[in-house]
Amino acid sequence: MSSPDESEKLYKSREPVFPRRVNGMFRSLKWWLMAVLLGIYYLLPWVRWDRGSNLPDQAILIDLAERRFFFFWIEIWPHEFYFIAGLLIMAGLGLFLFTSAAGRVWCGYACPQTVWTDLFILTERWIEGDRNARVRLWNAKWDGRKLRLRVFKWIIWLAISVATGGAWVFFFADAPTLLVDLVTLNAHPAAYGTIAVLTATTYLFGGIAREQICIYACPWPRIQAAMMDEDTITIAYRDWRGEPRGRGKMREDLGDCIDCNACVNVCPMGIDIRDGEQLECITCGLCIDACDEMMDKVGKPRGLVDYLALKDEPDERAGATPVSIWKHVLRWRTIVYTLLWAGVGIGLTVALFVRADIDLTVRPVRNPTYVMLGDGSIRNTYDVGIRNMHGEDTPFYFSITGADGIMIELEGEDGLSVVAPADMEYKQRLYLVAARGSLEAQADRTTLRIWITDGTTGDRAFKDAVFNGKGQ
Amino acid sequence: MVKKPETKDVENNEVGTTGHEWDGIQEYNNPMPAWWVWTFYATIIWGIAYMIAYPAWPLIKGATPGLLGWSTRGDVAAEIQKFTDMNADLEAELASADLTQLEIGSDLHNYAIQSGRATFATFCSQCHGSGAAGSTGYPNLLDDDWLWGGDIETIQETVTYGIRSPHDDTRLGDMPSWGDVLEDDELAQVIAYTMTLSDEPADATLVEAGALVFEDNCSGCHGETGAGDRDLGAPNLTDAIWLFGGDKAAITESIVMGRKGEMPNWNAKLTAAQIAAVTAYVHTRGGGE
Incomplete structure (x- = not known):
């Protein structure tokens, strides 16, 4: 217990963290993941995908101006936003699944904050040396060498940050064109602004703030804490095996922990896992690698620091041998999450394959509900939209069913067909006319169905509509 | 300066307390990070600078204007000006355009329809209705x-000079009040005849005499068959549409009292481009010829 005398300052200064390099299974996994994730982020906008002459040839493109999302062979229109919503639901369920099974595995391996911080630390280590050298440099007085190393590091960090901010905008425009525009200062100010903001946040979050973001700024640790249960595997120190810790060769009264501080020195969050589970821990597994390495050296079994479920703690404390973590990962809760996740995924995939290439919207004009023409006939007006997702100009024919006495007319057209241009929503004003004295003209409301027929493929689409009569 | 970083040195895995205690309740010591506090101070400074730079303090009339002189109204005005400048070429083109040659779907046509919609809502909807x-x-x-007449040129002429308006080029054509001219029985006869023109039920005993009264007095404008005359603005009496109502009372009032509606000459108030726009808009509402 600390007394007020020990800490007179009301606010906590940041304790700088100098993670040491470590080798091991989890570190290797993280290197691979980092390469894949950064590769996806930086390179994906440059992948080309031929969609014909009318459409962009960028494999992944979020076209905000035209309101289209292109993903390889998939093209999403605004009215199909449920696909995006579905993907977000899948992402949510996926996080439930991973969190209930493996705790903060997202934080430790895949979160951009972690990946980019790892990249920044890698750069820092390359320029300034490993932990001890960096600690020395931190404490050293400013001289030419320190200034040179620091400035070099800052420049590399800035380059990474600019590349990160720059890669983002390429998802929203044709990447090669935009790159030329950016370099020749012809790009839209929004592109430069976005790059500037993301450059600043990347530099700040990855280079300066690092673990402070996870500890103080991110809500995710709090949310995840609520989703974990006693079967959730998390990183723990087997204190019943390790304690009492101590250095030296005389180990009769000591546990397996040789108090080498390797687990502390490699931790990017600057914590001691031996203090037990704590909010700061992002479960990146580096302390496991560090400890296993030391245990190998001193000839003790691995796993003093390990992935462990809380449930096993009392058993192991009583002397039971550790059980496989897969017994915890596979349980009804994770299976239900997996089924839900897969269910949404299958639903979206099916929806993707059965969705129509043409779509019709009908907006009845209700001011006025009907117009009487000179010959006493009754006319209703509808603003219709045809979405032609074919990729080429296509003729469409209008027809109606469900009301025999009603004729169709198109504003500005002589016949009953229009040519809807490729890949856009074509607007057309449609008139339905019921002759004087006809059933539909006299009725209050007549429900009918408006159809369009694709002139090239014969595909049809319909919308139900209401015809308003005089209501006498 | 920060010394060599140290690991946490807390016994029993517990955070220390502040030493404060109230009835046995102790307060954990989890201090805020210093940068967070500095961020807080920065937001205060930002807030003060914002109050100085932008309109902030409400006064009795208006608010403090701020050093930058920014206002939402100014923003709107600039936005409107931006679009006005952007559309200046189309506006100029529209003012002198031959509307019969307006190509549907062209930029000029789309601009005319959108502009005409706004003009109609502002100046025309009061009488003709928002729809x-x-x-x-x-x-x-x-x-x-x-x-x-419902072709686009005639609509443009009607909007420009109005009907029975004060403008010299306006078109005139009154429905006189026949109450002082015709005898009561003649009025009853011609009312009955008029109603039969559009297949409305009427007193059959009066119709034949009414036809004669119509021929003598009404056919000059409304035509022998009652189909009207657009040159005179005389309505077609044989169709189903009645401007002032098609029941016996309304028709009686029209004949006895006369009718004289007025459409203002909008060239007094609207620009040529606005008139062209509203003309194109009206022409595409379903009745254009």
């Missing part, structure tokens, strides 16, 4: 019945 469906005495612009 252009009119009301008693104010023509419905959606149907195919036109008093003076």
Whole structure:
């Protein structure tokens, strides 16, 4: 217990963290993941995908101006936003699944904050040396060498940050064109602004703030804490095996922990896992690698620091041998999450394959509900939209069913067909006319169905509509 | 300066307390990070600078204007000006355009329709209705019945010079009040005849005499068959549409009292481009010829 005398300052200064390099299974996994994730982020906008002459040839493109999302062979229109919503639901369920099974595995391996911080630390280590050298440099007085190393590091960090901010905008425009525009200062100010903001946040979050973001700024640790249960595997120190810790060769009264501080020195969050589970821990597994390495050296079994479920703690404390973590990962809760996740995924995939290439919207004009023409006939007006997702100009024919006495007319057209241009929503004003004295003209409301027929493929689409009569 | 970083040195895995205790309740010591506090101070400074730079303090009239002189109204005005400048070429083109040559779907046509929609809502909807469906005495612009003609040139002329307006080029053509001219029995006869023109039920005993009264007095403008005359603005009496109502009372009032609706000459108030725009808009509402 600390007394007020020990800490007179009301606010906590940041304790700088100098993670040491470590080798091991989890570190290797993280290197691979980092390469894949950064590769996806930086390179994906440059992948080309031929969609014909009318459409962009960028494999992944979020076209905000035209309101289209292109993903390889998939093209999403605004009215199909449920696909995006579905993907977000899948992402949510996926996080439930991973969190209930493996705790903060997202934080430790895949979160951009972690990946980019790892990249920044890698750069820092390359320029300034490993932990001890960096600690020395931190404490050293400013001289030419320190200034040179620091400035070099800052420049590399800035380059990474600019590349990160720059890669983002390429998802929203044709990447090669935009790159030329950016370099020749012809790009839209929004592109430069976005790059500037993301450059600043990347530099700040990855280079300066690092673990402070996870500890103080991110809500995710709090949310995840609520989703974990006693079967959730998390990183723990087997204190019943390790304690009492101590250095030296005389180990009769000591546990397996040789108090080498390797687990502390490699931790990017600057914590001691031996203090037990704590909010700061992002479960990146580096302390496991560090400890296993030391245990190998001193000839003790691995796993003093390990992935462990809380449930096993009392058993192991009583002397039971550790059980496989897969017994915890596979349980009804994770299976239900997996089924839900897969269910949404299958639903979206099916929806993707059965969705129509043409779509019709009908907006009845209700001011006025009907117009009487000179010959006493009754006319209703509808603003219709045809979405032609074919990729080429296509003729469409209008027809109606469900009301025999009603004729169709198109504003500005002589016949009953229009040519809807490729890949856009074509607007057309449609008139339905019921002759004087006809059933539909006299009725209050007549429900009918408006159809369009694709002139090239014969595909049809319909919308139900209401015809308003005089209501006498 | 920060010394060599140290690991946490807390016994029993517990955070220390502040040493404060109230009835046995102790307060954990989890201090805020210093940078967070500095961020807080920065937001205060930002807030003060913002109050100085932007309108902030409400006064009795208006608010403190701020050093930058920014206002939402100014933003709106600039935005409107931006679009006005952007559309200046189309506006100029529209002002002198031959509307009969307006190509549907062209930029100029789309601009005319959108601009015309706004103009109609501002200046025309008071009489003709927001949906252009009119009301008693104010023509419905959606149907195919036109008093003076429904082709785009005629609509443009009507909007420009009005009907029975003070402008010299306006078109005139009154429905006189026949109450002082015709005898009561002649009025009853011609009312009955008029109603039969559009297949409305009427007293059959009066119709034959009414036809004679019509021929003598009404056919000059409304034509022998009652089909009207657009040159004179004389309505077609044989169709189903009645500007002032088609029941016996309304027809009686029209004949006895006469009718004289007025459409203002909008060239006094609107620009040539606005008139062209609203003309194109009205022409595409379903009745255009």
